[in-house]
Amino acid sequence: MASKLLNATTVRDIKPDTVERIHRDGDGLELRVYPSGGKIWQLRYQFDTTRRIMRLGEYPALALADARKKADKAHELLDAGTDPKIHAEDQAQAKIEAERIAKMEQAARKTFSDVFMDWNTAKLSKRKDGTDLLRAIRKDVLPALGDKEIGTVTRADLMRRLDAVTSRGSPRMANILLTTLKTFYKWASLRDIVNANPLAPVTAADVGGNLPSRDRNLSDDEIVDLFRKLPECRLSSKAQTAVLIVLATGCRLGEICMAEWAHVTDNIWVIPAENAKNGKEHKITLSSFAQGLFRALQTQREGQWCLPSSKKIGSHQTRLSIGAALYDRQTEGPQRHGRTAATGSLVLEGGHWTAHDLRRTCASGMQKLGVIPAVIDAALNHKESKGVTGIYQRYDYAKEIADAWAKWGKHLTNLRAQAKGIALVAGE
DSSP states (O other), X not given: OOXXXXXXHHHHHOOOOSSOEEEXXXXXXXXXXXXXXXXXXXXXXXXXXXXXXXXXXXXXXXXXXXXXXXXXXXHHXXXXXXXXXXXXXXXXXXXXXXXXXHHXXXXXXXXXXXXXXXXXXXXXXXXTTHHHHHHHHHXXXXXXXXXXXXXXXXXXXXXXXXXHHHHTTOHHHHHHHHHHHHHHHHHHHHTTSSSSOTTTTOOGGGTTOOOOOOOOOOOHHHHHHHHHHGGXXXXXXXXXHHHHHHHXXXXXXXXHXXXXXXXXXXXXXXXXXXXXXXXXXXXXXXXXXXXXXXXXXXXXXXXXXXXBOSSSTTOXXXXXXXXXXXXXXXXXXXXXXXXXXXXXXXXXXTOOOOHHHHHHHHHHHHHHTTOXXXXXXXXXXXXXXXXXXXXXXXXXXXXXXXXXXXXHHHHHHHHHHHTTTSOOOTTO
């Protein structure tokens, strides 16, 4: 071994120059001094036919004596036929992996419910449908799996919960829950809370099935029948009015559920961008028919929401609660536990219908009245095309849209008149 050229005092007293300087200690050990004053120990060596430089550490955290010890160990590896730099990188990676596994094992001991609520706080609660999805998870997943350590929850556990939802006749909801859980597990996997997404290979076809897109819309006779049946179906007057507002304006059920009185004037209802599915503010010119519906809600006004929750003070009704109520009233079988006894009270001739079908009915009805598709799309706040048409055609059809709502409102007024002789619905 060559005699050493440096000592502790020399290393301490080396001053920086205007350029980098290398101070050698022998056997490839070097001190690199930067103009900034920083000092780095490095080892220069040759492995096979390749000349390499290995960083050992920063002075003064790594003293001269310790730098020499690290250099000696590197030479021992070289003598054994191992590249010390590659060995050090492998050791560092192994340490990172060990720490990752330890962290994952600790996280895996958290309960499924705890981790899911962490995701809810970080992501789900910020989504427009977050409240509804959280309620669905609390209903169908957490009672069975919430207290289990998340690392012990298996694909079989999750599939049993999804299959139960499908078996009770809700395949579409089972598919929605599948998508929600897959998104949750992806988030947890990226954060090393779980090792893998157990639902990664599962598709909708394995759960609720590949369901066809709905094309249900109500005929005029069915709308008349709906006017007749709504007052007798034991649905709250506010929920009845919400259903008719969807029919009259083509809005989404979630949009009327989140509507605030601050956004409603005599003939204008503004749906804020954060409440609209496409993230774009939507202004609805209310027909006389729709104005009557909002006046009916105004007579029962309680706080900021047009449809305040009857169960949770300071909150609003949800689309899932109203949707479930409509579903229950189209069930021909016996009353389900905790559900309405008015089963079959909203059955219409054309078969099962949902609130979203009323939105489609509004669009179809406008088309029958001669409204052009572009105006209908704008009236329903459909997402704009990303193509050339969406870029260059910016006319907002405001007048035509207002006329379309007015025509549709007049048509609904005429249909409601055909239902005379029975108790009038809210908004009459």
